[in-house]
Structures are given as structure tokens and as C-alpha cells.
Amino acid sequence: MKQMHLIAVAVCAALASCAPAEDKVSGAGTTAGVAPVVAGEATMRRLTAEQYQNVIADLFGDTIELGGRFEPELRVNGLMAVGASSVSVTAAGMEQYDMMARRIAAQIMDEKRRALMMPCQPADAKLADDACARQFLAESGLWLYRRPLTDAELGSYVTTANKAAARLGNFHDGLAMSFSAMLASPRFLFRQETLEPDPAHKGQVRLTAYAKAAQLSFFLWNSGPDRALFEAARTGEIHTPKGYAKQVDRMIASPRLERGVRAFFVDNFHFDEFSLLTKDAEIFPKFSAQVLADAQEQTLRTVVDLLVKRRGDYRDIFTTKKTFLTQELAAIYKVPVAEHGPNGSPDIWQAFEFSKDSAYGGVQSQIAFTALHSHPGRSSPTIRGKAIREILMCQKVPAPPGNVDFKLVQDTNNPVYRTVRQRMDAHATNPVCTGCHKITDPMGYALETFDGGGAFRTKENGADIDASGTLDGKQFKSAMELGKVLHDSPATANCLVNRMASYATGRTFKREPWIQAMEQGFAAQGYVVPELMRAVALHDVFTRVAPPAQQAAN
Amino acid sequence: MNKLASRRRVLKSTTVGLATAVGLPLLDCFLNANGNAMAATDGKKAGAPLPVCFGTWWQGLGLNPGRWIPEKVGAGYTHNVELKPLEKFTGRMNVISGTKYFLDGRPLETHTTGLQIASMGRIPTGVNTVASLDSEIADVIGKNTRFRSIELALDGSRASVSKRAGSATNPSDPSPEALYARIFGPEFRDPNAADFTPDVQAMARRSVLSDVQDERMSLAKELGASDRARLDEYFTALRQVEQQLDIELRKPDPLPACSASAKPTDIKTGREVAFVEQNIKMFGTLMAHALACGQTRVFNVMVGSLGLRKPGTTQSWHPLTHEEPIDDALGYQKEVTWFIDFMNRGFASFLTELDSIKEGAGTVLDRSVVVWQTDHGYARTHTIDALPIFTVGGAAGRLKTGIHVSAAGDPATRIGLTMQQAMGVQRGSWGGLSNETSKTFTEILA
Structure with a gap:
């Protein structure tokens, strides 16, 4: 209990919300004791494509090409990080892992690169070399398994390398075979929350030091631990509240935090859906493959700059005028950007601030939102409104009912109903439809001033666009005003807290007292996202894990 | 001599555009007298019939009520207007009308619930699900092939109906190029190669x-x-x-009809109809060769109907089903019906590829069955009754064909159970709650 208490103290130190505790809702301000967390069942999460890539890049540099297709990921309760606790590997996926493993191993053992990539070379390249194989496999194994290999594991891989080398008459080919087997091992492809008896709490369990290190690094950096973190695990320092907090501080201060924040927002903003996004080339001629890539990068740069570099208020992502543009994006936004940086540098990304009068402001007005949540040839207030509810506010919009007659919906050639809004209003006369459309459409209407490719417009089919609407009783007349309503809505900030806790742990949570406490902490602390990440990392929920159930689920 | 001459033509037809790697003496050596079964090789019994193959075709968005159900029930039906593109397969296909999906009080997740019931027999209650019926079948007929099953998507996505038990969806190969590399890349062993x-x-x-x-x-x-x-x-x-x-x-057993498919070129993937049309044919060719070469015995095609679109238009197929007015003169949605016709022709084009590889007196299609299913009877109003279901191919004699079965009000899962039994899966009933059935379509089981 001592450790839990100290962690709670550390959280209080990080979040001003903790003092004075009596001001808070029941259980607020502390993370253990007052509003105890029910320990989540240990999970096994499949590495995402980006995590796989990051681990390989951390180990061998970013020149290694993977050259394979990863299995599609599964989104559960808004996050693929949660779905990762449910997915496995299919036969087609295994073929790809196997192929990638061999390809990576071949690049490392390549004659021109091996001196750089390997810590040793064999005495005779035509023969097995036990010592060199052992050195390479032990070092690589630490990074891939995220813990030192056991003697049995290392022995197995070394024997395998030696046997293959003898069979093939080549040390490096043999080692490559053994190493690619390690890359295709479930211990690399899945992150396990490994448990051990907790000496401080008789009869209870805790994450092992190395599992704790990996849990932290994948959450904050979207990759495996670095040497310092491994060292904290090896010495057991990570099990002490002080040592643990020290690592969290170090990792939050690291430039690698950007990578972690980007990964969170790629997941949270559903950017995986870009892989299937198409825009009609005749209707949106400027919407090229480059724009598709740049649009995602623009939003990620916007949030990283605001939330990490400037440690700004999370809610400002809905109103910020500051962003980054390329020439291709500028052509759609119809604003001028220089071809080069201010000092003549060839950076294609230029910092840009939309004018006060511009309709653009906030990530929901950016192409990555307005174009992603549209049809291939036109905008959709319903899809956009649904995205705002589900992605930004964590609210589930019910699926449309069956047996609905859509004949009043939309006829784009209808001379009476020229704008989407007019057509949707006609559709919403059906009482079965109106309930859900009232939840989504009014927010979507505010974004109707952006067409399906993200460009600003004031008219649709020659008729003026009416961008007014309401959100939970708050009225707005434009996209910018919608941004302000989102900024002020408690639902958006609370949603982020819940998503961050889910993302970190791979589990889903209701709005339990401890989550409410964390919401209050986030608010009191000024909605600074790295501080929220710190709070999650230091919270019981992040490290308290129960043994998995032995009965098959469902 | 006539037989030899006819086999020569068969060979020619299977190797158009390719170097003819299979010699006639080899053919004579490995085929039985009828040309539809294996001769004795490597200690295997002579006369073992070529194995059965199973395929699914998932085409969302249904058809137009009143335009596809044949008037006549039973054998000798003639196709209604919407199925005219499939006319040349009439005697080799079955039409099943009238079945439905049951919700049992669960909400209808439009375009998803139907897929779940058709493929798994039930609406799952969580992320973990039972295996889809193609996986059950693959575990019986596909155990000894290089690929347990092959999944492909016509719209360039990885979407698929095929699931293993648990939470693993077998992802589709998104392009003919990717599928070619997987099947006929360097690891492909030509079963007819002289040396090994x-x-x-x-x-x-x-x-x-x-x-x-x-x-x-x-x-x-x-x-x-x-x-x-x-x-x-x-x-x-x-x-x-x-x-x-x-x-x-x-060393693989020789398969005289096998030849590696030509490498697809100029591939464009995506949801535009021109790309889809081209890729159906390429995928069809690849699958036909893969089946003829014994690389797999199970395949699943995901059409990806919802996003299909014509260039330059603001609407794709799915929104059109809801938003296009019914043409007063025609009595149906004109553009939606264009997509239905387009994809029915596409299905026919895919089947034609399977039918183009001759194996003795029959074709790859003859020893296969391809099951066509959909999510809604009528997409415009998301109905889940009066569902169209088709099967094409005689499954190596395991199915009777040329029959229209009317099964008004019965669970659509009857087709899944029928197929599993036809393929040798030991199962007396299939499905969950109201979708559970123990009734096969005995009319079509041989």
C-alpha cells in the first residue's frame, strides 16, 4: 500500500486538482484509497505497425525497410490501442510477418551493412560462431522481447543459428534465420503484461519491472524502452515510487514524447481511415495523393506544436488559428505560403496563422477532418456531426434504423432543395429519422462552409449556406463559433481523459469516480496534455493489473 | 486420336500467352481416361477425383425486389431480368429466394448485421466471435493446401467476411498484383515441372x-x-x-490443368467502377489458376459495394440506394440498378474465368461452388427479408443445380448449413437463436 500511497502523492504533486481535496467530488484528488481502481485483467496487445517499425528503427536505425503489409487493426470503443488487446494473427498476416522478418534480417546481415549493424563478426564467416551469435542474439533479444532473454531462450536461438549456419555453410545466413524466427515470435509481436508476486502486498501480484518499463515506453513513446529504462528495470529502481516517477519525468521531457503524442492522435482521430479515402478527381482536382498525406501531417503538426511544444491548453485545438502548411495544402485553403522557410531553408512545411476573419480555425476545420468525414464527391453534415460526437466527445450515435423510406432525403438536382441542409430538413420530417439527425446534423451544418475536399465555400448549388446550429443547447452561427462551443464543452476535455486512460492501458472505462477525479485534475492543471499523460502513467490504473481469468471469455 | 486432339486444344486454351510448359506425354501420363481425375502418382491411388473447392462472393446492397426472383420454383426456372447477366450459368446455378435474417431484439447495424449472420450464423456479442463458415469449410477441405483460404477485395481494401474463431479476420489481398506475388511468386512450385x-x-x-x-x-x-x-x-x-x-x-503431384497465371500489369485499385471491372477479371484469372494448381481450395471475394462509384459523380452506390428517387417510368432507382447490373456482370465475368480452365470434361467451376450473399434484400429501406442467395457450380457433383428454391420466412443460415454439410463439415445445425437452423436445402444436395 505504501507504493500506492506514494504514487498518489506524486499524482497530487503533478495535478493541482489534488489540493484541497475537500473541494472535489467524492473520491477526487486521489488515485488510490478514496476511489480505488479495480485492477484490470492482464492483457496481451499486438504491436501496431508503427510500434513494430519504431522498435526496429530504435534497434537498427531507420534505414531498414520492412517491405510487408501489416494486418488491419481493430478499433474498439474508439481506439485501436484497445482493439490491440483482442486481435491475433491470421495465416495471411503470419506470412507477412515471416516475410518481413526475413527481409529485415537480410538487411542487417548484408555484407555492406553488417559491420555497422552487428556488435561482432565471426572468426570464420563460413562456420558457426557461438560467441558472436550469442552476443548478437542476446542484445537484439533484449530489445525485441523487452527483457533479457532467459538462458533457455538464448540457448535455443544460438543453437538454431549454429545449426542453420552449419547447414548453409555461412555464419550470417544461419544467424539471419535464427534472428528472423525471433522477429516472428509471439513474444515480440505481442506485448504481455507479465506479472510477479508483489512483495509489498502478500497474495497480490504486480507487473514485472520489465513489463512496467515496456508499458511506460509504449504509452509515452510508442516504442520499446531505451537503455536507461531497461537499466531502471534491471536494478529494480522502477519498482520504487521515486525511481518510477523519475523515469516518467525523464520520458515526458524527452523529444520522443512527440512520437507518443502523434501516435495517440493518429489513433484517436481515426487517421487509419485515410488509407481508404478517395476523392473524385473531377470534382476535387486539387485533392492529390500528396494532399492526402499532407492533410494528416498538418493536423498532427498542429496538435504537437500546441500541446507538446507550447504546452498549450488541449481545448485550444478546436479554436487555434496556428498551423503548418505545404504548397499543396495552401492551394486548397487559398492562402499564400512561401516555397521556402524564412531563412531560405528548403522545408516544405511553413508555419501559418489563419486570419481572425478566416473560417478556418481548430482541427475540426482542417482538411484531415472535413475531407475524411465526407463522401467522395460531396460533404456530409451527418457524417461530420457523427465524427464530432464520437471522436471528439466520446458519445455514441445510434445506427440508422431499418425499413426507412429515404425518398425525401436528397436529390442534388432538386430545384427546391438546393443545399444539403434544405434536403436534410426535408428528410428529417420523418419522425424515425429526426431523433438521430438532431444529434449529428446541427454540428455538421456549421462545417458546411467546407466542401467535401476541405475548401471554403459560401454557396452550394447557387444557394447561400446557412452554417448556424446548436450543440447541447449552445448556439453558433459559423464554423469558428462551433469551435468555441467545442472548446467550452466539458465533454471534449473529459473525452480526452477517458481516451488517454484507455489508450495507455488497452482497456475501456466507464466514467468512474477515479476518471472524474482525473478529469478535474486535467482541468485544474490547465488542460496540458503531457501532464495528463503523466497523471495516467502515475495512476494506479496504469500499473495495477490482476491475473488473467482462466476461463475462456464468451 | 480425337481425345488427344481435344486435349491438345485444352492445353492450348490454358496456356494462352504463356510458354507451354506442359507437354502432352505428361498429360497422358497423369490424367485418367476421362481426364477428370488423377492418375496414380507417388503411391497415390489412381482415379481420386479432383478436389472440391468452395468460394463466397459478398455483394452488399441487395437487388431490386420484383426484378430477380424467377417465376418458376423448382428445376428448369428461367432468370428474371436482373439476373440476365448470369444467364449462361442458369443450368449450373441455384437461386434461393425468401429467406431472412433474424435480429432477436438486437439493433440492426445496417450493412453489418446481415454479413455477420450470413458468415457466422449469428450476431456476435463481443469482439470474440465464432469462425465464419468458409473457415469451418477450409479446415475440412483446405488443410493440405498451400493457402488455407485466399481472400480478395475488389475495392482495394483489406475488408473480408472470413474470420477465424476469436478475433482474427483474414484480411483480403487488396490488388491482383499483391495476390499474384503471394501465389505465383518465387515460392510457387509448378506441379508439372519435370525436375524438382x-x-x-x-x-x-x-x-x-x-x-x-x-x-x-x-x-x-x-x-x-x-x-x-x-x-x-x-x-x-x-x-x-x-x-x-x-x-x-x-515434389508436388502433377496437375495437368495447372499453369502459373500471367503477371497482372497496369493495376489500378480503388472504388471506381473501371478499376473494379478490370480487377474482377484479373482476380478471376488468378483464382482460377490458383485452384487449378491446387494452391488453395477456399476463397472469399469481398465486393466492397458500398463505396463503388462512377468518376465525376457526387454519389457512390451506397448513398444512391437511399437518396436516388424511384424513376416513375421505370419503377425502380435507375442509377442504383446500373450498379446492380454492373456487379452482376462482374460476378459473371469472375465465374467465366473459373469456367475457362478445363479439367477433362469439366472446368474448375464445375468442381467448385461459389455462394453469393448480400446484406439487405432491398438496400433502399434496409430490409432483411426476401434475401437473394445464389450458388454457382456443382461442387464436383455434391450439388444439384438449375433449381429455384423458395424458402419464404426461413433463416438465411440454411444456406450456410447446406454448404458446410456439402463440403463435409460434421454439423447438424448451425447459427444462433432464431438464426439457428437444422434444415438444409435438400433440394440442391446431391
């Missing part, structure tokens, strides 16, 4: 997989039940890699 030398690298790889098996298995001890089930899926997947190596290391 096992690859040293493959031998070493196979040996490595055995060596590290214990180390991998040890993980199971550390996991709870649900994660152990996921690890089991991993090992099932791994076994396919091992099996592929085993097959690579063994």
Missing part, C-alpha cells in the same frame, strides 16, 4: 521453425484463457507457414 530440387534455404527455414517451437509454446503457460485462445490463432497461422514450407520441399 528442394530449396536449401527452405529446408533450413523449416528446421528453424521446429527448433524454436518449444520456446514459442512456452508463452501459453503465462496467459489467461482468452489470450491463450489468441495465441492458438497465432499457432494456427504459423502452421500454415510451416505447411507452405513442407509443400515447397515436397
Whole structure:
């Protein structure tokens, strides 16, 4: 209990919300004791494509090409990080892992690169070399398994390398075979929350030091631990509240935090859906493959700059005028950007601030939102409104009912109903439809001033666009005003807290007292996202894990 | 002499555009007198029939009520207007009308619930699900092939109806190019090649997989039940890699109709109809060759209907089903019907490719069955009754064809059960709650 208490103290130190505790809702301000967390069942999460890539890049540099297709990921309760606790590997996926493993191993053992990539070379390249194989496999194994290999594991891989080398008459080919087997091992492809008896709490369990290190690094950096973190695990320092907090501080201060924040927002903003996004080339001629890539990068740069570099208020992502543009994006936004940086540098990304009068402001007005949540040839207030509810506010919009007659919906050639809004209003006369459309459409209407490719417009089919609407009783007349309503809505900030806790742990949570406490902490602390990440990392929920159930689920 | 001449033509037709790698003496040597079964090789019994193959075709968005149900029930029906593109397969297909999906009080997740019931027999209650029927069938008929099953999507996505038990969806190959590389890349062993030398690298790889098996298995001890089930899926997947190596290391049985498919070129993937039309044909060719070469016996086609679109238009197929007014003169939605016709022609084009590879007196299609299913009877109003279902191909004599079965109000899962029984899956009933059935379509079972 001592450790839990100290962690709670550390959280209080990080979040001003903790003092004075009596001001808070029941259980607020502390993370253990007052509003105890029910320990989540240990999970096994499949590495995402980006995590796989990051681990390989951390180990061998970013020149290694993977050259394979990863299995599609599964989104559960808004996050693929949660779905990762449910997915496995299919036969087609295994073929790809196997192929990638061999390809990576071949690049490392390549004659021109091996001196750089390997810590040793064999005495005779035509023969097995036990010592060199052992050195390479032990070092690589630490990074891939995220813990030192056991003697049995290392022995197995070394024997395998030696046997293959003898069979093939080549040390490096043999080692490559053994190493690619390690890359295709479930211990690399899945992150396990490994448990051990907790000496401080008789009869209870805790994450092992190395599992704790990996849990932290994948959450904050979207990759495996670095040497310092491994060292904290090896010495057991990570099990002490002080040592643990020290690592969290170090990792939050690291430039690698950007990578972690980007990964969170790629997941949270559903950017995986870009892989299937198409825009009609005749209707949106400027919407090229480059724009598709740049649009995602623009939003990620916007949030990283605001939330990490400037440690700004999370809610400002809905109103910020500051962003980054390329020439291709500028052509759609119809604003001028220089071809080069201010000092003549060839950076294609230029910092840009939309004018006060511009309709653009906030990530929901950016192409990555307005174009992603549209049809291939036109905008959709319903899809956009649904995205705002589900992605930004964590609210589930019910699926449309069956047996609905859509004949009043939309006829784009209808001379009476020229704008989407007019057509949707006609559709919403059906009482079965109106309930859900009232939840989504009014927010979507505010974004109707952006067409399906993200460009600003004031008219649709020659008729003026009416961008007014309401959100939970708050009225707005434009996209910018919608941004302000989102900024002020408690639902958006609370949603982020819940998503961050889910993302970190791979589990889903209701709005339990401890989550409410964390919401209050986030608010009191000024909605600074790295501080929220710190709070999650230091919270019981992040490290308290129960043994998995032995009965098959469902 | 006539027989030989006819076989010569067969050979010619299967190797158009390719170097003819199969010689006639080889053909004579390995086919039986009827040309539809294996001759004795490597100690195997002569006369074993060529194996049955199973395919699914998932085409969302249904058809137009009143335009596809044949007037006549039973044998000798004639196609209604919407199925005219499939006319040349009439005698070799079955039409099943009238079935429905049951919700049992659960909400209708439009375009999803139907897929779940058709493929798994039930609406799942969580992320973990039962295996889809193609996986059940693959576990029986596809155990010894290089690929347990092949999935492909016509719209360039990875979407698929095929699932293993648990939470693993078998992802589709998104392009003919990717599928070609997977099947006919360097690891393909031509069963008709005169020489066979096992690859040293493959031998070493196979040996490595055995060596590290214990180390991998040890993980199971550390996991709870649900994660152990996921690890089991991993090992099932791994076994396919091992099996592929085993097959690579063994001299394959000759398959006279087998030849590697030509490499697809100028591939464009996406949801535009022109790309889809081209890719249906390419995918069809690849699958036909893959089946003829014994690379797999099970395949699943995901049409990806919802996003299909014509260039320059603001609407894709799905929004059109809801938003296009019914043409007063025609009595149906004109543009939607264009898409239905387009994809029915596409289905016919795919089948034609399967039918183009001759194996003795029959074709690859004749020893296969392809089951066509959809999510809604009428997409415009999301109905889940009066569903169209078709089967094409006689499944190597396991099915009777040329029959229209009317099964008004019955669960659509009857077709899944019928197919599983026809393919040899030991199962007396299939499905969950109201979708459970123990009634097969005995009318079409041979």
C-alpha cells in the first residue's frame, strides 16, 4: 500500500486538482484509497505497425525497410490501442510477418551493412560462431522481447543459428534465420503484461519491472524502452515510487514524447481511415495523393506544436488559428505560403496563422477532418456531426434504423432543395429519422462552409449556406463559433481523459469516480496534455493489473 | 486420336500467352481416361477425383425486389431480368429466394448485421466471435493446401467476411498484383515441372521453425484463457507457414490443368467502377489458376459495394440506394440498378474465368461452388427479408443445380448449413437463436 500511497502523492504533486481535496467530488484528488481502481485483467496487445517499425528503427536505425503489409487493426470503443488487446494473427498476416522478418534480417546481415549493424563478426564467416551469435542474439533479444532473454531462450536461438549456419555453410545466413524466427515470435509481436508476486502486498501480484518499463515506453513513446529504462528495470529502481516517477519525468521531457503524442492522435482521430479515402478527381482536382498525406501531417503538426511544444491548453485545438502548411495544402485553403522557410531553408512545411476573419480555425476545420468525414464527391453534415460526437466527445450515435423510406432525403438536382441542409430538413420530417439527425446534423451544418475536399465555400448549388446550429443547447452561427462551443464543452476535455486512460492501458472505462477525479485534475492543471499523460502513467490504473481469468471469455 | 486432339486444344486454351510448359506425354501420363481425375502418382491411388473447392462472393446492397426472383420454383426456372447477366450459368446455378435474417431484439447495424449472420450464423456479442463458415469449410477441405483460404477485395481494401474463431479476420489481398506475388511468386512450385530440387534455404527455414517451437509454446503457460485462445490463432497461422514450407520441399503431384497465371500489369485499385471491372477479371484469372494448381481450395471475394462509384459523380452506390428517387417510368432507382447490373456482370465475368480452365470434361467451376450473399434484400429501406442467395457450380457433383428454391420466412443460415454439410463439415445445425437452423436445402444436395 505504501507504493500506492506514494504514487498518489506524486499524482497530487503533478495535478493541482489534488489540493484541497475537500473541494472535489467524492473520491477526487486521489488515485488510490478514496476511489480505488479495480485492477484490470492482464492483457496481451499486438504491436501496431508503427510500434513494430519504431522498435526496429530504435534497434537498427531507420534505414531498414520492412517491405510487408501489416494486418488491419481493430478499433474498439474508439481506439485501436484497445482493439490491440483482442486481435491475433491470421495465416495471411503470419506470412507477412515471416516475410518481413526475413527481409529485415537480410538487411542487417548484408555484407555492406553488417559491420555497422552487428556488435561482432565471426572468426570464420563460413562456420558457426557461438560467441558472436550469442552476443548478437542476446542484445537484439533484449530489445525485441523487452527483457533479457532467459538462458533457455538464448540457448535455443544460438543453437538454431549454429545449426542453420552449419547447414548453409555461412555464419550470417544461419544467424539471419535464427534472428528472423525471433522477429516472428509471439513474444515480440505481442506485448504481455507479465506479472510477479508483489512483495509489498502478500497474495497480490504486480507487473514485472520489465513489463512496467515496456508499458511506460509504449504509452509515452510508442516504442520499446531505451537503455536507461531497461537499466531502471534491471536494478529494480522502477519498482520504487521515486525511481518510477523519475523515469516518467525523464520520458515526458524527452523529444520522443512527440512520437507518443502523434501516435495517440493518429489513433484517436481515426487517421487509419485515410488509407481508404478517395476523392473524385473531377470534382476535387486539387485533392492529390500528396494532399492526402499532407492533410494528416498538418493536423498532427498542429496538435504537437500546441500541446507538446507550447504546452498549450488541449481545448485550444478546436479554436487555434496556428498551423503548418505545404504548397499543396495552401492551394486548397487559398492562402499564400512561401516555397521556402524564412531563412531560405528548403522545408516544405511553413508555419501559418489563419486570419481572425478566416473560417478556418481548430482541427475540426482542417482538411484531415472535413475531407475524411465526407463522401467522395460531396460533404456530409451527418457524417461530420457523427465524427464530432464520437471522436471528439466520446458519445455514441445510434445506427440508422431499418425499413426507412429515404425518398425525401436528397436529390442534388432538386430545384427546391438546393443545399444539403434544405434536403436534410426535408428528410428529417420523418419522425424515425429526426431523433438521430438532431444529434449529428446541427454540428455538421456549421462545417458546411467546407466542401467535401476541405475548401471554403459560401454557396452550394447557387444557394447561400446557412452554417448556424446548436450543440447541447449552445448556439453558433459559423464554423469558428462551433469551435468555441467545442472548446467550452466539458465533454471534449473529459473525452480526452477517458481516451488517454484507455489508450495507455488497452482497456475501456466507464466514467468512474477515479476518471472524474482525473478529469478535474486535467482541468485544474490547465488542460496540458503531457501532464495528463503523466497523471495516467502515475495512476494506479496504469500499473495495477490482476491475473488473467482462466476461463475462456464468451 | 480425337481425345488427344481435344486435349491438345485444352492445353492450348490454358496456356494462352504463356510458354507451354506442359507437354502432352505428361498429360497422358497423369490424367485418367476421362481426364477428370488423377492418375496414380507417388503411391497415390489412381482415379481420386479432383478436389472440391468452395468460394463466397459478398455483394452488399441487395437487388431490386420484383426484378430477380424467377417465376418458376423448382428445376428448369428461367432468370428474371436482373439476373440476365448470369444467364449462361442458369443450368449450373441455384437461386434461393425468401429467406431472412433474424435480429432477436438486437439493433440492426445496417450493412453489418446481415454479413455477420450470413458468415457466422449469428450476431456476435463481443469482439470474440465464432469462425465464419468458409473457415469451418477450409479446415475440412483446405488443410493440405498451400493457402488455407485466399481472400480478395475488389475495392482495394483489406475488408473480408472470413474470420477465424476469436478475433482474427483474414484480411483480403487488396490488388491482383499483391495476390499474384503471394501465389505465383518465387515460392510457387509448378506441379508439372519435370525436375524438382528442394530449396536449401527452405529446408533450413523449416528446421528453424521446429527448433524454436518449444520456446514459442512456452508463452501459453503465462496467459489467461482468452489470450491463450489468441495465441492458438497465432499457432494456427504459423502452421500454415510451416505447411507452405513442407509443400515447397515436397515434389508436388502433377496437375495437368495447372499453369502459373500471367503477371497482372497496369493495376489500378480503388472504388471506381473501371478499376473494379478490370480487377474482377484479373482476380478471376488468378483464382482460377490458383485452384487449378491446387494452391488453395477456399476463397472469399469481398465486393466492397458500398463505396463503388462512377468518376465525376457526387454519389457512390451506397448513398444512391437511399437518396436516388424511384424513376416513375421505370419503377425502380435507375442509377442504383446500373450498379446492380454492373456487379452482376462482374460476378459473371469472375465465374467465366473459373469456367475457362478445363479439367477433362469439366472446368474448375464445375468442381467448385461459389455462394453469393448480400446484406439487405432491398438496400433502399434496409430490409432483411426476401434475401437473394445464389450458388454457382456443382461442387464436383455434391450439388444439384438449375433449381429455384423458395424458402419464404426461413433463416438465411440454411444456406450456410447446406454448404458446410456439402463440403463435409460434421454439423447438424448451425447459427444462433432464431438464426439457428437444422434444415438444409435438400433440394440442391446431391
